[in-house]
Amino acid sequence: MKTIKTIIFDLGGVLIDWNPEYVYLEVFNGNREKMQWFFDIVCTHDWNENQDAGYPLAKATEERIALFPEHEELIRMFYGRWEEMLGGAIEGTVEILKNLVDSKQFQVVALTNWSHETFPIALKTFDFLHWFEGIIVSGEEKTRKPFEDIYEMTLSRFNIEANHALFIDDNLRNIKAAKEMGINTIHFESPENLEVELKSFGINF
Incomplete structure (x- = not known):
């Protein structure tokens, strides 16, 4: 040994x-399918991991909004309500x-x-x-x-x-x-x- x-x-x-579901499941009114689509396409795991490697949160947020402007409010929640995900x-x-x-x-x-x-x-x-x-x-x-x-x-x-x-x-x-x-x-x-x-x-x- x-x-x-x-x-x-x-x-x-x-x-x-830590789980973003603590915020987004309520935001999506309990609809897991819609929430999962958001995590798979918009605020993805890979996107969040990029910030784990030191990429600025504000810059990452604005770049994601530029790609998905129709989801701006939801995207801002990811780091805006991050503490609620704890x-x-x-x-x-x-x-x-x-x-x-x-x-x-x-x-x-x-x-x-x-x-x-x-x-x-x-x-x-x-x-x-x-x-x-x-x-x-x-x-x-x-x-x-x-x-x-x-x-x-x-x-x-x-x-x-x-x-x-x-x-x-x-x-x-x-x-x-x-x-x-x-x-x-x-x-x-x-x-x-x-x-x-x-x-x-x-x-x-």
Whole structure:
């Protein structure tokens, strides 16, 4: 069994529940089909991820409005009501994080795809974000997962040995990229599953 010295947490979908549906499902009067069309065609996942890599929110918004002027009001909501898309902490994972930090057995850091413009809101909202030794925020670094450079940056900045690190993320694409870097991984599905997976690495609390 490999000795794990560092645990790297993703944030959104692992520790923090963020979902644009919290705004748009109401806006579309519960019509999931119309809402999904909007996410597939107008404010897409790829478009939002571009802002996670540091692209300015205001510029991205105006460019999208230029493409879809008939949806201007809906497009402005995406970042205008971004805070309402925060659904709260995923408490089971927060408890696991606390136990890992309190054990003082591991270096615990975070690596997140997140706009540098909205991340300060999360820092004010969630106290547990201040428990980490450090956080790599993609928007601040002008790159994002799953690109190799952000993993290299994380390893270098915190003096992490890849084979002694364990990366937790809910996105399989990001997990695959970390594995290719020689980092041990857990694909996050639920706090309960995470606890089981951590035990498989000999991590008990």
